[in-house]
Amino acid sequence: ETGVTQSPTHLIKTRGQQVTLRCSSQSGHNTVSWYQQALGQGPQFIFQYYREEENGRGNFPPRFSGLQFPNYSSELNVNALELDDSALYLCAGRDISGNTIYFGEGSWLTVV
């Protein structure tokens, strides 16, 4: 049990559309990160949120944006979807009592 829950598990969107992915993190996870994992590759860091502020971003364009809420839940928004955005999107929470980062099950996004 990682304490990180993501929704939806699978979704299909059309190129140009917008998508919102959600993450629920247990109260001990005050740092939330989002990752994109394409087939056959390791997860790529998108951004990190700490106390509702973005404090670190990977090599992703501004159409990837996020929010973290006071209840430790989080959202990843992607605008103007492209075919290459098809991937597994992972949310991760850092356990404040240690140096462990727990991942959710992921949301599979297919852009057609």
Added chain:
Amino acid sequence: DQQVKQNSPSLSVQEGRISILNCDYTNSMFDYFLWYKKYPAEGPTFLISISSIKDKNEDGRFTVFLNKSAKHLSLHIVPSQPGDSAVYFCAATPGGTSYGKLTFGQGTILTVHP
């Protein structure tokens, strides 16, 4: 620029023997290293981590070794079990306020044969 590399795409081991998974990194700013196991259609599962001030950390069947001068770490699984068959990722982070910024390797597919 691949800052974390797992040069072996796959590894095949007999049940009961040792599995050794390797990882190299280039960024001297990395302070913590983590290993994850991933099954298809699931999120990564945390296995074990190590701080750069240590050279070994052990948890049950899993031991991680860190050679900071060589910028190399390895995960040893002893004894290997068929249920260990999965993709293994090593990840590195600078720590501090950037701790959640993990840089992953490409992964190594481990197959443990009964």
